[in-house]
Amino acid sequence: MLTRETMAARLEAVGYIADADLVGVLWLMDYLQRPLLIEGEAGVGKTEVAKALAQLHQCPLIRLQCYEGLDQNAALYEWNYQKQLLAIRLREGKGAAEALEAHVFSAPYLLERPLLRAIRSPEPVVLLIDEIDRADEEFEAFLLELLSDFQVTIPELGTLNAVSMPRIILTSNGTRDISDALRRRCLYHYLEFPDMGRETRILMTRLPQISAQLAVQVAEIVAALRKEDLAKRPGVAETLDWAASLIGLKVEDLGASPQEAHACLAALLKTRDDRAAISLEVIARLTGKLEAVG
Amino acid sequence: MIGGAALAEGGLLKLSGFMALLRENEFRIGMKETQDAALLLASPASASPRLLRGALKPLCCANHEDWQKFDRLFDGYFLRRGQRIASVLVGTPPQNHQPQRRIGDAASSQGQTQEADEASPAEAQSDANPADSRSQRRTASSAQALMTRDLRHIVDADEIAKAEALAQRLAKLMRTRLTRRMRLARRGTRLDLRRTLHRSIASGGEPWQQVWRIKKPRPLRLVMLMDASGSMALYTPWFARFMHGAINAFRMAEAFVFHTQIADIGAVLKDRDLPRAMDRLGLVAQGIGGGTRIAGCLADFNRYHAKRALRGRALVMIFSDGFDTGAPGALAREMLHLRQRCRRILWLNPLIGWKDYTPEARGMREALPFIDHFAAAHSLESLAALEPWLTMQ
Incomplete structure (x- = not known):
């Protein structure tokens, strides 16, 4: 172990x-x-x-x-009825019924589903x-x-x-x-959602091409967004998508490019209300704070 | 069973004491859990208290509420930290440690409360976060009628019996609803080809014995929201009794009370002893008889409770007069959100029973478009009149 x-x-x-x-x-x-x-x-x-x-x-x-x-036929096992019927028809009139029964209810006629x-x-x-x-x-x-x-x-x-x-x-x-x-x-x-440090490490591990600065900034903004009053809080997969799209736009410093950050929000916020709630001004305010800190 | 010199008997004793504490705090701990916990005590996981806490936590918790309580209980018991909290937690008690004011010295008139309410629309509820609870209490109490109304003294035995009987009857009527899921049956509306084929193997492939499917009835989930503001003061006691009956009669029912805040009172009402349940309700739902913030409370319900309470599409029963002090439009928005998540909304308004009542309160007008059934509820008789509507599938 x-x-x-x-x-x-x-x-x-x-x-x-x-x-x-x-x-x-x-x-x-x-x-x-x-x-x-x-x-x-x-x-x-x-x-x-x-x-x-x-x-x-x-x-x-x-x-x-x-x-x-979902029932146990789809999750556990099922008998292959068609195959069983065929076997019965093929052997009609040949051999004892018990032998046939034992034959059609044996492993080759069993369809394994995930649990089994x-x-x-x-x-x-x-x-x-x-x-x-x-x-x-x-x-x-x-x-x-x-x-x-x-x-x-x-x-x-x-x-x-x-x-x-x-x-x-x-x-x-x-x-x-x-x-x-x-x-x-x-x-x-x-x-729970990962804290900022862990999310930064996740970004660095999953997206090797990301710069350390951008990873920290992305994690910081996402952590701030999760505190906002959103219908659906962005998950880790969304963070990764957002960071990937920022890399695609060649963004190095989020503080300097709130427009790009806002343009890629589609990767992060997935309901209409949330998109409306997080306007360019909100993003500018959040990225503005980054500058003040860093 | 565990044995081994490494394990002092004192450790086991202490552990069983901790398990007992967890049970008192509504953790579901069986023999198997205790055994496994003892195993852990002998494992490398018991090297430090922090490690042991991390190992016992997934073993003893069964849901998110347990998860949130566990650390405090563990620290209180093993590390002697925050013992007061741990001991207060025992036995699902009232959340407030402040001395209760008597009804006499509360003496806060209705007008006062309303005023205070408008002055500071207390934000931030979420009992889930004990760290802020003190500041919350301060903001909330400025808007509340610092009073714990004792619901016990307004009961009369005859009425209790009636309310309980009615709740039972309604529960029976509403207990099942039809769903799209089908179950197997000897005769029914739809043929289950796969099973019929399976049966036919026994007869060499002749499908003379058919298997059918019919719709399967499912229990209905009932969610009750009771407005306990000052304007509803006359009606809250008997509706609380009705809720008590319903909670105990239904397999799946939830109850909430709201005024300036919303509180989950399901656990309190599960106490089968009515006077004791009412007593505890009075303590939990502090602020009964104060102002109302229907929109704000519904927003909190939608955000914090709806996911758990409304799972599997429920019937929401709101008991309120619709006098709201929130911003215009807010109630409509929250009702829309609620509407999208539940199966049906039933609004009971005690004022309908009055002569010449028209729903003119702004809150009521905003909520009306989202309500499936708008009915009177000023007496037990009016509730009983709901029967035909509730049985409708």
Whole structure:
């Protein structure tokens, strides 16, 4: 098992800048062998955690995107009915019925969906169950067996235990409250927006061509914008887009070019009200402060 | 189960004390969590208090509220820091530490409050941030009728029973709504081809046994917002009783009270003991009987509470007379935002029961276009009259 320090170093090596708490909780996942539930506002990088974890352990990432109406046929397994029917027709009149039944309800006729694939993978995988709050409550209940015992039950085949222990990450946006039973089986982490220092480091890691000055300024402006009264606060991905577009416009110093900064706001603010609220004057005021500080 | 000389028994005792403290603070801690916490105590994670805090936090918290409370409780218990806060937190108590004023010395007339209200439209609520709470209290209290009205003394047993029974009945009627999601059934409106095909395997591919889908009923979420300003003083006590009944009868219901600020009172009303619930409500909702800032409170609701309270499309029930002291246009804007996020808005106005009432208050006029149903609510009978509307799918 990796120590926290190695984990932190490896996370950074794969380009994910995590704070100490997050490293701690990822270590805890391994130590207690429990799934992890991550909550936080949209755009704080919940899904990225799973991707980084997969890279850190150098194992495949299996992703299950939840949506309303997701059922176990789409998430866990399904019998390949067409193939079964064909097999039955082909063998009509030949051999005993029991043998045929055992044949069509065997592994080759099983379609593996993400959850079963994660359990049956010979090497450990990272399983990301994304936006669990979008799925129905019944689906949550059905996940419980998987999350607490790492096993699934298929009536025709019996209980399948995990071949390798998957690392399971669940994310939630809070569109619906998740049941206590599910929460109890998971570790919990609330992901906040990165602070200015961390966001600067994220920018420098993800956009190697950015100058240190611009990275600091972008992080500072975004942090200031998140404090404004916005309908949707810009996430880390938006910050990266904005910085990339500024680089594209060859902006070196935000303090000197509020017009360019404002022109690229489409990458940062994604509702009409927010665009209207952050006018050129607001941007000029924010970038003006940069000059005063720097 | 843990064993090992490394772990002193004192550590375990202390840990179980901490787990008990967490339980008192409404953390959901079971045997499994305690076991795992003991495991952590024996692991490298217990090298320093900071590390241990970081390790226990994801284990013990189950939601964002727990997450926000945890550090203070941990520091209070293990580091003896901020112990006062920790002990006050036990048992979801009132948020205010100031001595309560008696009803007698409050003696603040209605006019005074209104004046103060207009003078300083108290901004900045968010109970989530305890650091500012002191300054907030100061701004807010200048606009409030520094008074904790004791709702207990205005109850009479007969009326309680009636309000509760009505709430129960309405809850039963509204409990389910139809959704687009379908469930399987022996007979229904739509054929489930996939399942039918599956069944047909048993009969060698002859689909003589069909599987159907029908619409699945889902519980309705109810969100109640009660205006508790001075002008509503006559009606708040019995509506509070109705809310108490509804919160306990519905599987998913939320309750808020607003005047110059908005407060989530769902947890308080969940107390099944009515007098005690009313007592705690009186403490939590300080400022009852003061001025109103409907638009401001709705804005706060939309910003801080709506996402959690309205998930899955809810029926919003607003109980208010529509006398607002906010800026013109503000209420319309907030109502529009609310409208976009919920399934239906029901506005109950006690004044409708009056003879010759027309909704002329500016706030009421602004809100009207966004309301699905505008009804009287000056007595239990008028609430009961809502039944046909509430059962409408």
